[in-house]
Amino acid sequence: MAPRKDGPTKETMNRGAWTQEEDQKLAQCIQIHGAKKWKTVANNSGLNRCGKSCRLRWLNYLRPNIKRGNISDEEEDLIIRLHKLLGNRWSLIAGRLPGRTDNEIKNYWNSHLCKKASHIEEKPETSTAQETIAQDNVVGDNAMLENKDSISGSLDSDVIFNVNEFLDFPTEEPYVFDWVNKFLEIETNN
């Protein structure tokens, strides 16, 4: 590692909850520099925050089209199913839920659904074939993701499906639940 340039250090960096004023400054700076160059944004915003912190604040709270709170039953169900399929890949799961962030889903999972899901696990009679399929595919998830440019199937499962269909659906509202329905159809057709 090269020696660090002078600048705000961990000790001098502003930390903790964001104020309205900071949010405004950040939003203005992102308008100018874009929501990508976080180092530049952090340096030019006048905020004594690191790029990571700015990024997180923008992605989770200031970004347009963010939905806050009130996760619907449908969304909850979708999260549970996606989690079965993808595991703790929060950003991927969030990508299937328009307006929701990975942090929000992660928090929601840890505080609400974790117990709920484990409770469901304890009742094997309620688990369905599609859940079994999902479990199988979680195992091969990494490999599948690496090959997501090609049509691939699960190695150990009888079920063959197109990874692109699972990961590259449009995230506009009506399509999201179609995606789940499509997923469920696999089980129905078996």
Added chain:
DNA sequence: AACAGCCACAACCGCCTTAGT
């Protein structure tokens, strides 16, 4: 009213990946 315990959520930390030189 005061306190303790619990819960939800915002933010930070550390690791890994990617892009640039």
Added chain:
DNA sequence: GACTAAGGCGGTTGTGGCTGT
């Protein structure tokens, strides 16, 4: 190809608010 900085992600922690005693 090696190295560095920055971005991205998931895990974890800190804290404020709520509820029960």
